[in-house]
Amino acid sequence: MSTSDRAVPARLTVSVTETGLNRHMNKRTATGGRPSKGQRKALMSRVAVPVGEKIEEQAAAAGYQYVGDYIASILAREAGMPELAPVQADRTRLELPIPAA
Template sequence: MSNARGGRRSKGQRELLGTRAPVLLAEAARTKAAELGLNVNDYLATLIAQDTNMLEFAPRPADPTRLELPITAA
């Protein structure tokens, strides 16, 4: 899933959607996203994809077999 420069593959063209949710709802979204191994943006995009029956656009969770390497200060 990486590109020639070593980063992750592009998710394609994106557009910003913004919302201001009640604090408790925002906290619940952050918690659920973390439980699923997603960031909040990917979690919300997944919900939209499910609700609109456009699952081909739902972000996929990271591959759990790949480890994140620590970055040390130079």
């Protein structure tokens, strides 16, 4: 049997509006969560494993939830712009436990 003799299934296209599925897909609006940190420039660097581990330890000791925020705060201070350093997480606010589904 050659490839031209094989039956090719027809392509099926289903519109979400035709199935009525979109009636349950309301547009999401921002109702809470963390406020935006504003415009950011992504920088990337790779460091030796011992350096990375030490930075992670220092970030945790300083109360940062994210190592990237700790690194950004160091860079902001070194650049002479400490007012642009990310703010540490509020330690008085606890994360609510959300059970896995």
